[in-house]
Every structure is written in C-alpha cells, then in structure tokens.
Amino acid sequence: MSFLLVSLGTAVAARDGSFNSSYYVLAIIGVTLAQNAVNVLNDYYDYRAGVDAATLKTLFSGGSKFLVSGLIKPESTLSFGLGSLLLAIPIGAYFVLTRGIALLGLVAIAAISVYFYSNTFARIYLGEFLAGLNLGPLAIIGAYFVQTATISVGAVAVGLAPGIMIANVLFLNEMPDLEADAAGGRKNIPILLGRVRAAKLYAILEALAVAWVPVAAIFGLTPPPTLIAMATLPFAAKAIKVTLREFSNTGKLVPALAANVATAYLTIGLLAMGYLISAAMRL
Numbered sequence: 001m002s003f004l005l006v007s008l009g010t011a012v013a014a015r016d017g018s019f020n021s022s023y024y025v026l027a028i029i030g031v032t033l034a035q036n037a038v039n040v041l042n043d044y045y046d047y048r049a050g051v052d053a054a055t056l057k058t059l060f061s062g063g064s065k066f067l068v069s070g071l072i073k074p075e076s077t078l079s080f081g082l083g084s085l086l087l088a089i090p091i092g093a094y095f096v097l098t099r100g101i102a103l104l105g106l107v108a109i110a111a112i113s114v115y116f117y118s119n120t121f122a123r124i125y126l127g128e129f130l131a132g133l134n135l136g137p138l139a140i141i142g143a144y145f146v147q148t149a150t151i152s153v154g155a156v157a158v159g160l161a162p163g164i165m166i167a168n169v170l171f172l173n174e175m176p177d178l179e180a181d182a183a184g185g186r187k188n189i190p191i192l193l194g195r196v197r198a199a200k201l202y203a204i205l206e207a208l209a210v211a212w213v214p215v216a217a218i219f220g221l222t223p224p225p226t227l228i229a230m231a232t233l234p235f236a237a238k239a240i241k242v243t244l245r246e247f248s249n250t251g252k253l254v255p256a257l258a259a260n261v262a263t264a265y266l267t268i269g270l271l272a273m274g275y276l277i278s279a280a281m282r283l
Helices: 001-015 022-051 074-098 101-116 127-148 153-158 160-183 189-193 195-218 224-246 252-280
Strands: none
Touching: 001 022, 001 127, 001 153, 001 252, 022 074, 022 101, 022 160, 074 101, 074 127, 074 195, 101 127, 101 160, 101 189, 127 153, 127 160, 153 160, 160 195, 189 195, 195 224, 195 252, 224 252
C-alpha cells in the first residue's frame, strides 16, 4: 500500500513536470516505516487488551496471531514498532528541511496518528477516519509535495477515492471482530452502528468512492486517463453485494473482504497508471 500511495502522488507530480528518483525511493521507505509502525503497535496493544486472543483469524481480519501464538515476545513487538516510527521521523524531518516547512503539519499528523492510533484513536471512534486520511490524501499529497515543493488541486482530488477506500478496508475488516474489539475497549464504527447499519454505511461510502473517480475526471480535477480506474467496479460491486448479504457471517464475508482490498489497491495503482499515461501523452 505504501508503494502504491507514494507512486500515485509521484505520478501526479511527474505529470506536472517534476520527478526526483531519490525523493521517490526515500518517500516509499518513510511511508512504509510509518505503516509498519502502526501495524506492529496495533498488534501489541490488541494483544495486551486480549482482542487477538478472542478473534477468528481470516486472511483479512482477526489480527496476526504472532503474539497470541508466542512466536514473538510482546517486548520485541513494542520495540520493533517504536523503532520503525523513530526511523520514519528523520525521513519526514529531512523532507521538511529540504522541501518546505509546509510539510511539517502533514508529518506531525502522521507521527501522532501512528503513535496514538491503537491506544487512543481506535478507542474514540477515530480509527477509520485517521486510517483513510493518512493512508490516502495525506500520503499522496506528501509524495507530491516532496517532488514539487507545492500542493495542487489534482493531488488533493485524486486522494479522495483512495482515502475512502482505505478507510473502508479497515471498516469492513472490523466487522468480523466486532465483539472481540468491544470487549477489548475499542470503539469503532461497526461497534457504534451495529452490523446491519454498518454494512449499509460501508456500501454507501464504497459507492461514493468509486463514483468520485469519473466525477473528478469529468470536472477536470484529474486527467481523463484516470478513468481506467473504473476497471475495479466489478470488485467494488462484489464487495458491496456480499457485505449487504453476509455481514453477520464471517466465513461467507471473506470474499467481500478480499474484493474490498482488491478494489482499494487496484484503484490506487490504476490511478497512478492513468497519470503516467497522461504524462506520456504530453510529451
């Protein structure tokens, strides 16, 4: 996901005439470290709260089970998560110093989100929002900024659909773990709404995200080649259909979880490809 998000922001910059390969690679490393940190710290805090011990493991939900199975020590997990965050911060600081102070707010939001996600934000109904914000518009805008030292309407517009979709990846993956998350002190949207209403909200958000791709192109916010991202429509339709039907059956919900992840990843990748096509057409 980190590679795709940075690649999309960089592709937008390339279409606008800016590309630095060193900045591109360094941004991928920084975002990957930050994403690794939040995932590993999430495992640690879920283990401490007893969440992962009570979940049914699937390919997309239920936690990693590394700590529950004893494969990794809790102390090592915490150190690895914090170490990843500490390695990501200097990369962000480097870009702030070399590319512009305007990037400081974005870096600060990302660092705070990573550190406090599992033990604070995921317990006050902000988990899905911050996941979509950071692993969506902010990552894409940040990747664009390190290339151009500015922000464009296109970089903001192209990040909206991925942001909603990434939030929805977390949202739908939380559905099978609802009871375990609630018992462990988490407070997320599926817990707040219940499975029936959460499934309906998921469907609405996913439909809006898919619809935004052609809307942005029609209004000139993104170039026409980004319409190739509409190729993910069958995956989104499957995810919505299965979710609305099987929201209470974890085993039968797994195909929706898979289609949901495929929709998000492929949309981001195809949007990047659309921008690269547009950049080539301008040569």
